[in-house]
Amino acid sequence: MTSDRAEASTKNQQQRPxxxxxxxxxxxGRLHLGHYMGVLKNWVSLQPQYDCYFMVADWHAxxxxxxxxxxxxxNVYEMTLDWLASGVDPNVSTLYVQSAIPEIAELHLLLSMVTPNKWVExxxxxxxxxAMLHEDLTYGLLGxxxxxxxxxxxxxxxxxxxGKDQVAHLEIxxxxxxxxxxxxxxxxxPQPKPLLTETPMLLGLDGRKMGKSYNNAIFLADTEDETWQKLRTAITDPARIKKDDPGDPAKCEVVYPYYQTxxxxxxxxxxxKECREAARGCVDCKKILNEFVIEELKPLRERRTEYAKDRAQVExxxxxxxxxxRAVAQNTLKQIRAAMRLYQSPALV
Known part of the structure; x- marks a missing residue:
């Protein structure tokens, strides 16, 4: 009997969706190395194990x-290109655009009716x-x-x-x-749970947060030459003024973490070792790093070029x-409307 129960339990686990x-x-805007290392590579790793839905959030924009x-x-098209190039597989995962799913807007309305204002605040x-927008705050942003x-x-x-710093955002x-x-x-x-992921901390090339608006990022769509022209400007240990000045990798807040990644x-x-001993200059160090970055991005950029040849296929x-x-969202809304005892128009059933 114990063996039968174990076999039945295993079978049930295998049958669970x-x-x-x-x-x-x-x-x-365009996606950069931070998006790739912090998000997209993780998405790709999740595909074999989960039923993945990846959404282009144009309403949120x-x-x-x-x-x-x-x-x-x-931007919707370019972002989709970057996702596909990074290895997001449309035969396994579902890629979609938020504004193409009107049921999300209806659900937003219905959930707003039951959400206390203090939770949102x-x-x-x-x-x-x-804090960032001040007087430009809109009703849409409040929601x-x-x-x-x-x-x-x-x-x-x-x-x-x-990431660990985003867990609180999911609590609401x-x-x-x-x-x-x-x-x-x-x-x-379901009560959505955070799926914690380890993400490398990559600063922008100027030491600030990596961002499209700062012009301090290497974009996934950049050419190899553009990648090098940007990487060569990356700040290094400020103590290394001359080539024979010894450095400290811990104070090289941009280039060394890129090496580690x-x-x-x-x-x-x-x-x-060669940084501490002043055996390698910063420019030479960046040249070697550039080779590793190019090697990492080469398959991605090749796939991107292929997808870009057929826009109709991407669309x-x-x-x-x-x-x-939308079919999934429609089924969800049907159950929500029934639970809330809303009027069931024949057109909505």
Whole structure:
């Protein structure tokens, strides 16, 4: 009997559908090394184990850039290219665009009816944005945490990949899911859990936070020459004024972490040793680093070039992903409307 139970338990585990992972990015500009190492490589690693939904969050882009939409559609396309080039597989994962799923907007409205205002006001994501925008704060931005929750719950997301510093941002989504389930006596919504990921801390080439607006990032779409021209400007240990001045890798806050991310263990150790002994100049150090960065990005850039040759195929991937995601969201909304006892129009059933 014990053997039979164990066999049945194993069979049940094998038959369980994989957990759903949901994540997304705002299409506010080109993607850079930080996005690749911190997000995209992780997405790719999750694909074999989970049912992954990756969303281009164009509505979220409007919360802070509502007056700058000239390049929004092109940004959606370019971002999708970067995802595909990074190894996100449309045959395994679902790629879709937020604004193509109107059910997310309806869910946002319904969840806003049951979410206490104080929950939104204390959300860390919103507090950071409010501090940044001041008088430009909009109603849409105030609802950012609820819209983010709607993104996750529309596809019944179980897991959301985040870094340790982002765990608190997900707590409001868990609170809203719990509150809805309690109010309407249902177990429809999962309580999305953070899927903790280790991400390398890469600063911009000038030592500031890596960002598109600072012009201090290496973009995934850059050529090899553009990559080197940028990398050669990266700041190093300020004590190394002359080539024969010894340095301290710990004070080389840009180049050395890049070595730790892209180079082999032997190359990392040698770079640190020769830096301390002033046996290698900073320019030579960057040249060697450049080779490692180019090697890492070469397959990505080759795939990007191939996908870019057939825009219609990329658009087809997005269209099919939107259709699949919308079907899931429609089913979710049908259950939500029933739980809330909303009027069931024949057109909505």
């Amino acid at each position: 994989p957990k759903t992972v949901m994540s997304g990015m705002r299409p506010t 409007l919360t802070t850039k509502y007056d700058d939409t000239a390049y929004l559609q092109e 204390t959300d860390p994501t919103l507090k950071d944005m409010v 950012y945490p609820i819209l983010q929750t709607s993104d996750i719950l529309a596809v019944l997301g179980d897991l959301v990949p985040v 989504s868990r609170d809203i899911a719990r509150r809805f389930n309690h109010l309407f006596e249902t177990d429809l919504f 892209f180079a082999s263990n032997g190359a990392i150790e040698l770079a640190a 087809k991937i997005l269209r099919e992903g939107c259709e699949k995601s």
